[in-house]
Amino acid sequence: METVVHMGEAFVSTTPGDTLACIGLGSCIGLALIDRARAIVALAHVMLPAATQPDPPLPHKYADLAVPSLLELMLATGARRTRLEAVLVGGAAMFQFGGGSGQEIGQRNIAAVTGLVEAARIPIRATQTGGNKGRTLRIHVGTDISITVREAGGREEQLLGGRAGTEAKAVYA
Numbered sequence: 001m002e003t004v005v006h007m008g009e010a011f012v013s014t015t016p017g018d019t020l021a022c023i024g025l026g027s028c029i030g031l032a033l034i035d036r037a038r039a040i041v042a043l044a045h046v047m048l049p050a051a052t053q054p055d056p057p058l059p060h061k062y063a064d065l066a067v068p069s070l071l072e073l074m075l076a077t078g079a080r081r082t083r084l085e086a087v088l089v090g091g092a093a094m095f096q097f098g099g100g101s102g103q104e105i106g107q108r109n110i111a112a113v114t115g116l117v118e119a120a121r122i123p124i125r126a127t128q129t130g131g132n133k134g135r136t137l138r139i140h141v142g143t144d145i146s147i148t149v150r151e152a153g154g155r156e157e158q159l160l161g162g163r164a165g166t167e168a169k170a171v172y173a
Contacts, residue, residue, distance in 0.1 A: 002138075005030075008058030010044035010066065012073050016142040023136045024152075025090035027106035029063070029113045029129075030137040032087040033070050033122065034145055034160075035079035041139045042077075044070045048105070049112035063112035071120055086117045087160055089137040089149050091129040106130065126160040 002019040003011050007028060011020055020043040022030035029046040044066045051062040059065040075081060091110035110129045117124055126147065128135065134152045139145065146161035 005043045005045045007045050007047045008061030010042060010060040010070055010073065012040065012042040012077050013141045014038070014040050014077060018141040020139045020141070021137065022089070024134050025137060026092050026094035026134045027090070027104075027109060029088055029090040029109045030135075031066065031070060031113055031117070032089075032137070032139050032147060033074050033079075034085050034087070034139070034147075035074065035083045036085070036145050037083050038078055038080065039141060039143055039145060040074060040077050040079045041141050041145060042070050042074050043137075043139055046109060046113055049108045063109065063116055067113065067116035067120060071122070084122045085125045086122045087125060087137075087147050088113055088117070088127045088129055089135055089159070092134060093130070093132045094134070128159060 002021055005011050005020055005022050013020055020041060022045045031044045031046055033042045044060045046063050046066045047061045050064045059069055074084060091106040093104055093106050128149050136150045138148045147159045148156045149159045150156040
């Protein structure tokens, strides 16, 4: 079964055969947290770097709320903090905000999510961020968790796969 994670949403799965997907990531970030040993995955679709109001209706829309919330969700589902790994996809240059001030939202999203994940001491195992094309991210749940990404107009490629200790690749566009 495929669950599409829309902007501001987050899902967790432990069910072999499930797929979690963020479709059409532009400037947004698809943040995946995984515990490969326990086959637990979580995915958030982050739209902006920081919330502008307390207790927003979609907290996973904001990096500053999504990262700690996703971590809590993983731990509550049985993941071990010491085994968590992160994968980031998205952050493309799709829109300019601030009247051309240079504060591009995709780059700000990448910086915010990366900084928060690193501050939580979760290793980032793979990324495909930046550029100017949208992407689709899929996480396939099972004993050998795999994460694939497809850039708009491109083919699907494996970004991370297998059990803990498997080599990952990072792509910075």
